[in-house]
Amino acid sequence: MTAAGDGTVGKALDVLDLVAAQERPVRFADLHRMSPLPKATLYRLAQTLVSQGMLVQNTENGTYSLGVRLVRLAHAAWRHASLAPIARRHLDILSQSSKLTVHLAQMEAGHVLYVDKRNLRESVQMFSEAGKVGPAYCTGVGKAMLAYMSVSQLDRTLRLQSFHRYTPKTVVDEAALRLQLERIRSRGFARDREEHEPGIICVAVPIFTANDRVLGAVSVSGTVIQTDFKTLEAQVPGLRQCADAIAEDAMHWDFPADHMAEFEGRQG
Numbered sequence: 001m002t003a004a005g006d007g008t009v010g011k012a013l014d015v016l017d018l019v020a021a022q023e024r025p026v027r028f029a030d031l032h033r034m035s036p037l038p039k040a041t042l043y044r045l046a047q048t049l050v051s052q053g054m055l056v057q058n059t060e061n062g063t064y065s066l067g068v069r070l071v072r073l074a075h076a077a078w079r080h081a082s083l084a085p086i087a088r089r090h091l092d093i094l095s096q097s098s099k100l101t102v103h104l105a106q107m108e109a110g111h112v113l114y115v116d117k118r119n120l121r122e123s124v125q126m127f128s129e130a131g132k133v134g135p136a137y138c139t140g141v142g143k144a145m146l147a148y149m150s151v152s153q154l155d156r157t158l159r160l161q162s163f164h165r166y167t168p169k170t171v172v173d174e175a176a177l178r179l180q181l182e183r184i185r186s187r188g189f190a191r192d193r194e195e196h197e198p199g200i201i202c203v204a205v206p207i208f209t210a211n212d213r214v215l216g217a218v219s220v221s222g223t224v225i226q227t228d229f230k231t232l233e234a235q236v237p238g239l240r241q242c243a244d245a246i247a248e249d250a251m252h253w254d255f256p257a258d259h260m261a262e263f264e265g266r267q268g
Helices: 007-022 028-034 039-051 068-081 084-098 140-146 151-158 174-187 229-233 236-249 257-267
Strands: 055-057 064-066 101-108 111-118 190-193 200-208 214-223
Touching (some): 007 028, 007 039, 007 055, 028 039, 039 055, 084 101, 084 111, 084 214, 084 236, 101 140, 140 151, 140 174, 140 200, 140 214, 190 214, 200 229, 214 229
Antiparallel strands (some): 055 064, 101 111
């Protein structure tokens, strides 16, 4: 939810978040049940968002869904604030050489934002699609980024984790996670041992700026039927080469990490 002082704009963004989280058209009554806003305020904000093209209201059943204007903004954000356009050709090379599923991710408000994906095996179904948000504490890309944060940034980010147990192998204890992050820094890559999705394993490495700030992370993954950690870890040199190539191409890109850190600080 919005921080104190964010005012009407923050409340309107909260309404958009609520609609987006449902992944389907949502009735006003359901929005009202989920939102802490007074009914009149919520209705006024919803109607304003409709008039601005940020939401669409179905004239037959009254449900709300995300508007086309948001799609245009999302595409603009993808082009200007994500690593995806810069990384595209490097992900293609890694995907072709590894024959595995490749993910590119960044950290967004303490969570993993998947910004691109390559999957040569279309039959493999995974949670992570470009544009989806996932947990940081139990995904390979998330842990690869967490491991190389500054102490203060890591503390802020861990306060935003839900520590929900997605599978029997999910680490839901902060102290245990911190030990994992130490091991990741020691060996230089992260593992996901079916911690987020049953049957899905991966290895991931961080992407750094020239001054060692974390830009994002890249991973290769597959099902336990298709691959194993010996095969995945053989891809680590290729992963590092991919990450370095992305970092080099992103050298003059103005990554909004400082703004993100400020946001995370306000949320914490």
